[in-house]
Amino acid sequence: MFTGRQSSVESMHASSPIIQKQKKHSARNRYSDAPLLCAGCGIKTELYIKESMRFSFSEIQLATDTFSKENLLGEGGYGHVYKGELDDGQLIAAKIRKETSSQGFQEFSSEVYVLSFARHKNIVMLLGYCCKENINILVYEYICNKSLEWHLFENVLDWNQRRAIAIGTAKGLRFLHEECRGSPIIHRDLRPSNVLLTHDFVPMLGDFGLAKWKNNDIPIHTRILGTLGYLAPEYVENGTVSVSIDVYSFGIVLIQLISGRKVVESNTDDHRQSLRQWAEPIIERLALHELIDPRLGESYDTCELYHMARAAYLCLKSDPVMRPSMGEVVRLLEADDDHLHNLVEQFMPRFSR
Incomplete structure (x- = not known):
């Protein structure tokens, strides 16, 4: 699923003003101090992040137990969505774009950019993203009670x-x-x-x-x-x-x-x-x-x-x-x-x- 030749995505990443804005944020290890997102299950929300972070592929792979079937939340036109847990305890939903998806890098880039500005209690928070060769992954806070x-x-x-x-x-x-x-x-x-x-x-x-x-x-x-x-x-x-x-x-x-x-x-x-x-x-x-x-x-x-x-x-x-x-x-x-x-x-x- 995650193999393939080098695509033009990496070069697009380098030049994209959207992606250039995104940096790793030191707040990642402050999740333990974050307020509750859901009182029902105790999930917290990361309010300290000001900009979306760039995650490494290995971080997402580790968080999702190498994209295991047990962590698969669903599949749609975009690709697969996996539940994961970062090393600081933050629960995530990782949305991985299909190589054949009609929603290409433009849509991926748009979602990163839009959600970098959209911080609101009624909007899912984008924690960050991952780009590796022809793999694009969006990393969201995990929302616990389905749709x-x-x-x-x-x-x-x-x-x-x-x-x-x-x-x-x-x-x-x-x-x-x-x-x-x-x-x-x-x-x-x-x-x-x-x-x-x-x-x-x-x-x-x-x-x-x-x-x-x-x-x-x-x-x-x-x-x-x-x-x-x-x-x-x-x-x-x-x-x-x-x-x-x-x-x-x-x-x-x-x-x-x-x-x-x-x-x-x-x-x-x-x-x-x-x-x-x-x-x-x-x-x-x-x-x-x-x-x-x-x-x-x-x-x-x-x-x-x-x-x-x-x-x-x-x-x-x-x-x-x-x-x-x-x-x-x-x-x-x-x-x-x-x-x-x-x-x-x-x-x-x-x-x-």
């Missing part, structure tokens, strides 16, 4: 957990769009499998391989990447990239949190129906009880459901100009009543009842 996708479809989240995950995910996106150093960052691939959870059900955004910097107000046009069902209409139609495409994707995830439904399902006539097609008329009729995951029964807060449904409806507007910012979405979800009234009057008068 939102697993908990939505293989488990049952209670209502309070769902709402907390919605708010935390929205805050992570707000940070990327409005608070990150430099320009806004567009994630471009928000979906439940890219939201990881701690045992305290704190959501953390991950997988930034498709992320884009937004340097000005001029829309970016690019090839279409991401996951069908979560892609905004303008992105599908002409490749237009703006922060609004993340807002749209969040609206889909929000409907999934409320309903427990997959992004595309078959109805009784075996006709495939998108989540948006199913949810919008229900919200417009204010029949919000029809949105609720039946596994929850009556165990949900009607007022909070109302706020979440309104936020989702606004996020899913076909016209990107009509979608709220993620800062506005956070206030909607947290039920900032004054702001809520003004926003609803502006964007969705029928919901002002």
Whole structure:
């Protein structure tokens, strides 16, 4: 798996301004003083790292027990992900790019760069990276409680957990769009499998391989990447990239949190129906009880459901100009009543009842 001829990656490493910025950091041995990341299992977070570190291949090999099957966490389009433990006790998730992966060095480099700036409690921390010949490895802090996708479809989240995950995910996106150093960052691939959870059900955004910097107000046009069902209409139609495409994707995830439904399902006539097609008329009729995951029964807060449904409806507007910012979405979800009234009057008068 880890053999192959010398590629051009090393020469790219030498010239890349992204990689040149990264250095080993003396804080690696201070993990024992770090605060808890998850109270449920006692995992700590390394908050002392200011820049991503460059790990040696031997360090990652040792941490993962030579990439043993027992440490394999999963496999996707990017490659394999392994759990590991550094010599100071820090638990890691090492994501190793497949040699045949369509996500090449550009995506690898983008993820290193973006996550070097994105330090937030709702964003997975990139601890560092490793480059060896044609092997590229991203080293993340280990997030202990699987993904939102697993908990939505293989488990049952209670209502309070769902709402907390919605708010935390929205805050992570707000940070990327409005608070990150430099320009806004567009994630471009928000979906439940890219939201990881701690045992305290704190959501953390991950997988930034498709992320884009937004340097000005001029829309970016690019090839279409991401996951069908979560892609905004303008992105599908002409490749237009703006922060609004993340807002749209969040609206889909929000409907999934409320309903427990997959992004595309078959109805009784075996006709495939998108989540948006199913949810919008229900919200417009204010029949919000029809949105609720039946596994929850009556165990949900009607007022909070109302706020979440309104936020989702606004996020899913076909016209990107009509979608709220993620800062506005956070206030909607947290039920900032004054702001809520003004926003609803502006964007969705029928919901002002």
